[in-house]
Amino acid sequence: MNKAFVREPDDTGRVYCPRCKSLGSPVEAAPLDRYVAPAARNKLGAFAWFCPYQHCEAAYFNQFDVVVTVDELTEPVYPKDLDAPLCACFGYTYDDAAADVAEGQPTRTRELIARTKTPEARCRESAPSGQCCVAAVQELYLRLRNP
Ligand SMILES: [Zn+2]
Helix, strand or coil: HHHHHHHHCHHHCEEEEEEECCCCCEEEECCCHHHHHHHHHCCCCCEEEEEECCCCCCECCCCCCCEHHHHHHHHCCCCCCCCCCCCCCCCCCHHHHHHHHHCCCHHHHHHHHCCCCCCCCCCCHHHHCCCCCCHHHHHHHHHCCCC
């Protein structure tokens, strides 16, 4: 499922974070099993939404306003923690984007974007948000380059 789909105005599947009202991104069971601690995992079913807002304590939620908070996760996730990898598949981090900007060449960023188009990229299973990281990576790079 891509972002164009979840942002479609007529899409009745849109669900907003009960804490901060950000539009959630749909997440299947694999990331929930990986990132939600066992003690909190049964609060959510096989499907939930990820809150993409950095400063919101809610990590995952469902349409019944059940929330799993950042401190109920098994590890830090981006963008809740800016030190966590942006790309769960290949490990691209904030520092990689900053290094590219410092060098004036998006070497690491280009390489990452190329790798996300290969079968090795398993965003739906691996990414905390269930989404491909490319949009977030490009946004971060541009934000650091044009502060
Ligand atoms: Zn939120």
